[in-house]
Amino acid sequence: MFQIRIHGRGGQGVVTAAEMLSVAAFLEGRYAQAFPSFGSERTGAPVVAFCRLDDKEIRLREPIMQPDALIIQDPTLLHQVDVLAGLRHPEGCILINTQRTFEEIGLGEFVQDLHPRNLVTLPATELSFKHVGRAVPNVPLMGGFAAICGLISIDSVVAAIQEKFRGKVAEGNIAAAREAYDIVKADLKEAGYA
Amino acid sequence: MRKQCEGSQAVAEAVALCRPEVICAYPISPQTHIVEGLGELVKSGDLAKCEFLNVESEFAAMSVAIGASAAGARTYTATASQGLLFMTEAVYNASGLGLPIVMTIANRAIGAPINIWNDHSDSMSQRDCGWIQVFAETNQEALDLHIQAFKLAEELSLPVMVCMDGFILTHAYERVDIPSQEQVDAFLPPYVPRQSLDPDDPVSIGAMVGPEAFAEVRYLAHAKQLQALDWIPRIAAEFGQMFGRDAGGLVRGYRLEDAQTIVIALGSVLGTIKDTVDELREAGLKVGVLGITSFRPFPLAAIRQAVQGARRLVVLEKSLAVGIGGIVATDVRMAIDGLPIKVNTVIAGLGGRAITKASLHRVLRQAMDEQLEPVHFLDLDLGIVNRVLERERAQRRTGPIPEQILRQVGAVASRIA
Amino acid sequence: MDAQIKFYQTGTFTVGNRLLAPEQRSVQADMERTNSLNSGHRACQGCGEALGARYAIDAAMRASDSQLIAANATGCLEVFSTPYPETSWQIPWIHSLFGNTAAVATGIAAAMRVKGRKSVRVIAQGGDGGTTDIGLGCLSGMFERNDDVLYVCYDNQGYMNTGVQRSSATPPAARTATTMAVGKEPGNPFGQGKDLPRIAMAHGIPYVATATVADLRDLERKVTKAMAMHGARYIHIFVPCPLGWGAQAQDTIKLARLAKETGIFPVYEAEHGEITQVSKIRHRVPVEEYLQPQRRYAHLFGKPPLVATIAKIQELADCNIRRYGLLEAEGS
Numbered sequence: 043m044f045q046i047r048i049h050g051r052g053g054q055g056v057v058t059a060a061e062m063l064s065v066a067a068f069l070e071g072r073y074a075q076a077f078p079s080f081g082s083e084r085t086g087a088p089v090v091a092f093c094r095l096d097d098k099e100i101r102l103r104e105p106i107m108q109p110d111a112l113i114i115q116d117p118t119l120l121h122q123v124d125v126l127a128g129l130r131h132p133e134g135c136i137l138i139n140t141q142r143t144f145e146e147i148g149l150g151e152f153v154q155d156l157h158p159r160n161l162v163t164l165p166a167t168e169l170s171f172k173h174v175g176r177a178v179p180n181v182p183l184m185g186g187f188a189a190i191c192g193l194i195s196i197d198s199v200v201a202a203i204q205e206k207f208r209g210k211v212a213e214g215n216i217a218a219a220r221e222a223y224d225i226v227k228a229d230l231k232e233a234g235y236a
Numbered sequence: 237m238r239k240q241c242e243g244s245q246a247v248a249e250a251v252a253l254c255r256p257e258v259i260c261a262y263p264i265s266p267q268t269h270i271v272e273g274l275g276e277l278v279k280s281g282d283l284a285k286c287e288f289l290n291v292e293s294e295f296a297a298m299s300v301a302i303g304a305s306a307a308g309a310r311t312y313t314a315t316a317s318q319g320l321l322f323m324t325e326a327v328y329n330a331s332g333l334g335l336p337i338v339m340t341i342a343n344r345a346i347g348a349p350i351n352i353w354n355d356h357s358d359s360m361s362q363r364d365c366g367w368i369q370v371f372a373e374t375n376q377e378a379l380d381l382h383i384q385a386f387k388l389a390e391e392l393s394l395p396v397m398v399c400m401d402g403f404i405l406t407h408a409y410e411r412v413d414i415p416s417q418e419q420v421d422a423f424l425p426p427y428v429p430r431q432s433l434d435p436d437d438p439v440s441i442g443a444m445v446g447p448e449a450f451a452e453v454r455y456l457a458h459a460k461q462l463q464a465l466d467w468i469p470r471i472a473a474e475f476g477q478m479f480g481r482d483a484g485g486l487v488r489g490y491r492l493e494d495a496q497t498i499v500i501a502l503g504s505v506l507g508t509i510k511d512t513v514d515e516l517r518e519a520g521l522k523v524g525v526l527g528i529t530s531f532r533p534f535p536l537a538a539i540r541q542a543v544q545g546a547r548r549l550v551v552l553e554k555s556l557a558v559g560i561g562g563i564v565a566t567d568v569r570m571a572i573d574g575l576p577i578k579v580n581t582v583i584a585g586l587g588g589r590a591i592t593k594a595s596l597h598r599v600l601r602q603a604m605d606e607q608l609e610p611v612h613f614l615d616l617d618l619g620i621v622n623r624v625l626e627r628e629r630a631q632r633r634t635g636p637i638p639e640q641i642l643r644q645v646g647a648v649a650s651r652i653a
Numbered sequence: 654m655d656a657q658i659k660f661y662q663t664g665t666f667t668v669g670n671r672l673l674a675p676e677q678r679s680v681q682a683d684m685e686r687t688n689s690l691n692s693g694h695r696a697c698q699g700c701g702e703a704l705g706a707r708y709a710i711d712a713a714m715r716a717s718d719s720q721l722i723a724a725n726a727t728g729c730l731e732v733f734s735t736p737y738p739e740t741s742w743q744i745p746w747i748h749s750l751f752g753n754t755a756a757v758a759t760g761i762a763a764a765m766r767v768k769g770r771k772s773v774r775v776i777a778q779g780g781d782g783g784t785t786d787i788g789l790g791c792l793s794g795m796f797e798r799n800d801d802v803l804y805v806c807y808d809n810q811g812y813m814n815t816g817v818q819r820s821s822a823t824p825p826a827a828r829t830a831t832t833m834a835v836g837k838e839p840g841n842p843f844g845q846g847k848d849l850p851r852i853a854m855a856h857g858i859p860y861v862a863t864a865t866v867a868d869l870r871d872l873e874r875k876v877t878k879a880m881a882m883h884g885a886r887y888i889h890i891f892v893p894c895p896l897g898w899g900a901q902a903q904d905t906i907k908l909a910r911l912a913k914e915t916g917i918f919p920v921y922e923a924e925h926g927e928i929t930q931v932s933k934i935r936h937r938v939p940v941e942e943y944l945q946p947q948r949r950y951a952h953l954f955g956k957p958p959l960v961a962t963i964a965k966i967q968e969l970a971d972c973n974i975r976r977y978g979l980l981e982a983e984g985s
Contacts, residue, residue, distance in 0.1 A: 074409070076410075077409065080353060101508065103504050103508050105592075239777065257764065260763070289759065292755065292794030297762065299756030301757060303760025303762075304763050307761040307765060309767055309768065329750055433761060435719060440735055441747075442747050442748030448737075565850075
């Protein structure tokens, strides 16, 4: 079982991200479970969503306390919520929506024993503005996720986007996801982790 | 057809396949997505020959359902928590009149204090009203139980409550297999009422019944629920043959064969319990699980049969009978009356508190080591409780209790679970 | 018949029915009438509600070609018409609860619609308690959705079935078991109460009317007219209760007439919130004539009489006369 925990703020599509990841996994024939932390969501308030992937039926229903991957849609949460709690070491993956590096955002020490190929920063908000015209970093981050962890293909992510959105919105999101995927792939290649 | 979707959406599609004729509901978290889904299907024309009414309260919802069902229409509604309480008078009226209404309960805690998260206090509050109550373990079972519910209700002329954990099931995305219209039509024929309001054959429904006959009328309601003990497995078997899936029934056992300790529970927590039990089994402990699907009628014989070889039962329930203890556990004790089996009540998940594998491991081992008190509250912070009691002893004007507790609990928004 | 015959109606047994052409006669004069509320029910002698219900439902049955389903609130009518194991209803009838009658009727109407039974009509009925108080939520919902239901309220101005307690339809100064004739302001206080017909009008529904059991033809006409329409309709019928009001059983119809002739109970029709017809007062009468025969107002006529209170009641009647144009000379 692979467990993904997504952190963000209300209005950034955290819950939708978890749901779309589960749909992408489903399209590849896997079992997936996605659910939010069921808070009284308000725009801007911290939100957590969970996604489990497995090759057999998922029965577990507890919140994900020891994630294999973390997707952090809003770096301002780093100093407000213990978003990194429970992340598995040393295999854990982290994707953060930021233009800065892990060191620059103060996580240098935390990620010391994590493998560099599993650590990704992505300017997801900028990508979403470019392709969709709004700050919806969730979809580019999904594209980035497809590029690491080796769990979901970018084509499944695209298919999940097409199931959720229509027309121009779908097109824009797909473009954002693909560009994010390409960026991460290029970064990994450059760093020698192709 | 297999799809990955929200539990609420799956239920809405299943209900639509049952060709309901009147849907009347009032919004309340966490049932909203079910009714919204159905509303959209009716408005778009995808669900034809169906009247969808936006009513002004839950009391109105059940009342409109009563009128529609009494006039011979297949009728559906959904609610939770406060809404169920608000319609309670009508809930009793529906079962008393023998109307085969199907209602989803998206299980949610009852206030005060107001709480929108999952536990079973709402449906438990109505366990004596005469409605059949079934509990879904997964979203697949939730949608399957609705299809079975219409058949059961109309066969017995008794209303059925399909209970599914609010948020945990309703708002979770998981894989479901949605049947085809042909399959459902073959399984569920059109509704033929035993009684109905019809100018061609007038009857008076709802007259007063005095001491001379009330007991017999009530006994008949009880007798019909006992008949359901036969009908529920029968319908589940028929469902299995038609749809190729095990859903419904009275109880469902897991690794019971040589179990010395059996955990009993209702609803979605069974999933987490099964994962825990697998791990305990790997450690050599003889533990099994019994899920109760039909809570009313309470399957006394089936439970007794399933657990008679065990030494200990741990009833894990999301409900609390204030002033006494467990609710499910009390019913279970009746089932095993006379057998040399110990029963532990574990009250967990109240108001949506997560039930974790770690806590289950701890409490089950404690039970097996005879270290668990008869009624145990899982993950309760007794320190907080005692500080409140202390404060109440010290002063008169202590302010609202939730405020006192929340001050100790601190900021919640920054928490993960 | 060329000339139109006008009769002053003094009671259901006279009226000159024999002199009218058959089509001008009342439903009640018809030997083939449904008798929807058949004899044998357990109402008190002189019960205004039993009379009103018989008039209204028989008229509705004729208007709908006997294709009618009735939902009934808890209350006197429900209790005295269905004493276990008997029923005096000759029509399909359901009693659910006290406060949900309008909603139950909505459900029946929805069922008939979905089943394509367009000719089957739905009527909901209840007393003032079940309508203006506990039933108001469901009633308002039915109005707001414009559900195809005719709601008939039999207003005897109190919770009679449970022992004559005050409702929001109880008039000022009236004695009830919960507004006793003691203290500084004996009886029900002034400045309270709900005017259900006006609340109904405020919902903008297709048809609202008030009527009394003193004018059979007017009541039948209004029910018939309502039945020719679709959507939410409301008829409010004034029905004296001899027991609850402390009046003589034989005075039921007289008191209903006096309520109209004093101006205390205005009789009118409205469509979509606008008044369309008003029944004028024929011989205006001071309120004392109406109040005195009722022991629920006995404290107003003691030693000394509560002249000021009676004057306040008169003022309310005068206000109605002005507002609705109840006198021939005034209004258009």
